[in-house]
Amino acid sequence: MTAHAWLEFGAWLALLLAVAWPLGELLARVLGESAPTRFERGLLRVAGVDANAPMDWATYAKAVLVFNVLGALVVFALQRLQASLWLNPAGLPAVPTDVAFNTAVSFATNTNWQAYGGESTMSHLVQMAALTTQNFVSAATGIAVFLALVRGLTRAQTDSLGNFWFDLTRSTLVLFAIAVPVTLLLMATGVPQTLLGVSDGASTGPVASQVAIKQLGTNGGGFFNVNSAHPLENPSPASNLLESLSILIIPAALCFTFGRLVKDRRQGLALIAAMLVIFIPFTLVGLWSEQAGVPQLSALGVDASAGHLEGKEVRFGTVSSVIWSTATTAASNGSVNAMHDSFTPLAGLGPMVLMQLGEIVFGGVGSGLYGMLLYVLVAVFISGLMVGRTPEYLGKKIEGREIKMAALGILLPSAAVLVGAAVATVVGAGAIANPGAHGFSEILYAFSSGSNNNGSAFGGLTVNGTFYAVAIGLCMWVGRFFVIIPVLAIAGSLASRKKVAISAGTLPTHTPLFVALVVATIVLVGALTFIPSLALGPIVEHLQMIGASS
């Protein structure tokens, strides 16, 4: 690894933490227990909801589902009808049913998997009214569910988890408040913001506003087909830095928010530490592998001094590309500034594993943290037993119901990945572009990305066929709501519990040892599931690559 790589990555991390910390504190103040403002009350009154009505977990979950099903239906309808609606300067026809279904689910689940080419498929109306709206509210849904879980941990002997409609409204406004300055900054770095369809011979449109929230809301659905590798979506090193930081900024900040909300900052620090312990090595391995290059290409006389440049924007080079690819898959963002399909096997392995872990290393806005907390509960359970007490986390006893739900929340997305990929190897093998182990990696990556609501694509796989559109659509739904429902069930069950007093006999959940245990649980439970399939994909690719050179 070059000094440049160390320096850029180090500075990037430092900058991330420096912004995330104060933002997290600020979010705690805004998202903490406070009454609706007059503006919010007004909005909610227009919608006809009582913002103060407390909801138990089942009611909360129902509200989440109703809202998101309706959201998906609207997105679907707008796509099918776009030809006869306004703001369609390019005159694009209706989106095919299977792709429209896939896209509707994709944007409702905060996945933003794109089975379509952005600028050549969707009208401005769909991009703005359907997709950008979903970019906000799907992320806000994640924050709302996270808040409900925090309330489960902090409240005692109640069944109220707060009110989803209020949480959703507040979270959307917060995202909006962060997205506006980021949009302006992006415009300053050269990202266009216009309602014209074509400018200077290139497709364009309201790019900056959509890019801001696609990055901040861990959405990832780009305005353009090649996403942030497009010179208008990501024109300069400044925009690249801003966009890549925006990927992780809210998920990282929410860790600090969490510490604040549970009234023990160390708990939040422990979570972000566990995330970094997984994130940093994967980035470093990726950087090392990309800079080492591909022996077969070097043998052909390709200059490898700048690392492995296939599929990369030369404006960004290997370092900025790997940082982005790791960040975008660690968070469930999925936006790209390079083609992951062309990465060296190990640099492609990192993103794949980060997704397969369940998008919990930073993860989606809100969803990353509640997913992480599922693993924390499992870690607490096993290590709690090891100290000879009924396990407890933040003063709440963790019993059968919590473990059952946590297991479901971890298990179902993994099941979707494995089953989806298995079916695809049988019925969808025709869609792969590259034979051999790499073809398998492409399939595995697609289902890992969809089932864990990442949305990034390895590429190489033709995914707009009916099989992939429908199968990945279903996986995305499972990966999102079959986690949200168990999380809310846990929140409900924790809220009803008493708070247990803390003593020297209590398992401390802020120590380096506990962080190590959480990481070990994630690696053992999360990764062991995928080791056999990874062995048939990127691992064997890597071994073949280095084997062939020796």
Added chain:
Amino acid sequence: MSATTARPLFESALVKRAVVDSFKKLDPRRMVKNPVMFVVEVGSLFTTILGLHALITHHGDTSAAFVLAVSAWLWFTVLFANFAEAMAEGRGKAQADALRKARQDVQTRRLASATRGATFEKVSSAILKKGDHVLVEPGELIPADGEVVEGMASVDESAITGESAPVIRESGGDRSAVTGGTRVLSDFLVVRISAEPGQTFLDRMISMVEGAKRSKTPNELALDILLAALTIVFLLATVTLRPFSAFAVNQAGSGTVVSLTVLVALLVCLIPTTIGGLLSAIGIAGMDRLVQANVIATSGRAVEAAGDVDVLLLDKTGTITLGNRQASDFIPAPGVTVKDLADAAQLASLADETPEGRSIVVLAKQHGLRGRELAELQATFVPFTAQTRMSGVDLQGRQVRKGAADAIAKFLEEKGQSLPAAVRDVVVETAKQGATPLVVADGAKALGVVKLKDVVKGGIKEKFAELRRMGIRTVMITGDNPLTAAAIAAEAGVDDFLAEATPEQKLTKIRDYQTRGHLVAMTGDGTNDAPALAQADVAVAMNTGTQAAKEAGNMVDLDSNPTKLIRIVEIGKQMLMTRGSLTTFSIANDIAKYFAIIPAAFATTYPALKVLDIMRLHSPTSAVMSAVIFNALIIVALIPLALRGISAKPAPAAQVLTRNVLIYGLGGVVLPFPCIKIIDLTLGALGVA
């Protein structure tokens, strides 16, 4: 039942019975209750069929010898797990058999009404109902649990407690409870039966130690769920591997698809069989350890709760201090000699048979006063009553009394006098030192104070310090005044105390702790302890206590030793720790098994994966066999640990965690590598791989 002596881990009779039971337990209706081992059993059956198919058709899944060898070891895995459970149960059964001998059907006299003189009929003890009255005479067994309503007798309870010295049982008071199966040695008892047939204490005890009606505890259920979830995850990971492998073979154009046998082997190696196989043994063994400590719990839940307890309410007398207070000093009032005080104190105590009274006589002797006979002095003894709270003698017009300061003050006031300020000061000073002051008065004159000292048990302070390090608060309960209580509390090193405790105050204290999120354990014996016992999370009733106390508690201590509470907490913690540590160990093992099986499974398709075979195993078949054999043998190797429990030294949670993570987590990652290698070398040397 000499339950206090530890049974050796492997008695040959027990082992024999356990071996037979391991086969009986193969019944799938039983196995299905343990999802992890059920999956192994299904896998064993499946590979057996594959093996037979290969043997007959000669072109089955893969070589018949290999399939059958894997299959055999999978069966061993199931049997070893069954053996562990059977061993744990066997140890309980042996104890139950001993208890059963005490539960014989006896002929007993059922009375028409609750007096000795009532008419009776001879009936079998089996038909006695709750509320019946029976007459039990010397040499006869008490037919069922009950309460003495008439009479007083010495009873041999060794069948239950293992304690050979007979105990007194009498009507009224705190010693009225009798247990079925114990023998009346002298006098007679009229007993009102308090348990329906089949639900007596002895019955409960038998079913408890046998584990017959053992229902899973909350933590055990939660762990079961986690293990089942892991099993499903690994089931998916291995089942999908077949199409993945087929795809890989198709793409690579070389090799063969991974065989079903290898997939089953991989599955069994990955799912947490070690903990799955030992889980119920750990639970049964935990209960067994409790029985060996002579404590009977009404449920496994109670044992588990004991591990969670973080506040112990301990009675001062008998737990923290030795039962008896000793007179240590005579402190006379101004103008009174020590000798006069000693003389009066001795007179007042001559007929007082309490240990305190006797210690006063002994102390007076040290002042040169010999014991005298009340009869010679023509004195009449005035016993202690709850109203006067004094005792003493009346002789030759003198009224000599001793009692608590306020009682004597009242006595003096009746005679128009008051307690002198100097004596009051001594009383306060004595109390501050943790001793109990007794004021002695002769008529209207206060002579001085006898200092009764509480003797704190040796080693108890260290024990409390240990508990504190484990995060457990100790609270001393005493009837003493706050000053005395504070001094003893400081000397014994308890965290908190409740002085002048009444049953209501105890109850309030427990509720108070519970609302602050603590789990409270206490011991009790009297009927007035029953509400507090019912409220406490872990309530240990003394076997000598009343029926009400026993029913309110969730454990009964047969030795009636209040210090036992601490041991119970340790046993509860140890059981949870053993489960947690073996779970960690079981999951950590998977890493090595991957390194053994993955390269072996795909060696023909992708030879490059050979690099992952870091153990350099003999051949793909030997690699798979070694992993499977290790997986089976580790269960057997850990049976002693499961039965004995892991070492649970008192320490703060953070320290315990570090230790167990190092031993069972890190150890679990590392250990399988050399073990699998050794098995592989052995297989190679035997020429079977």
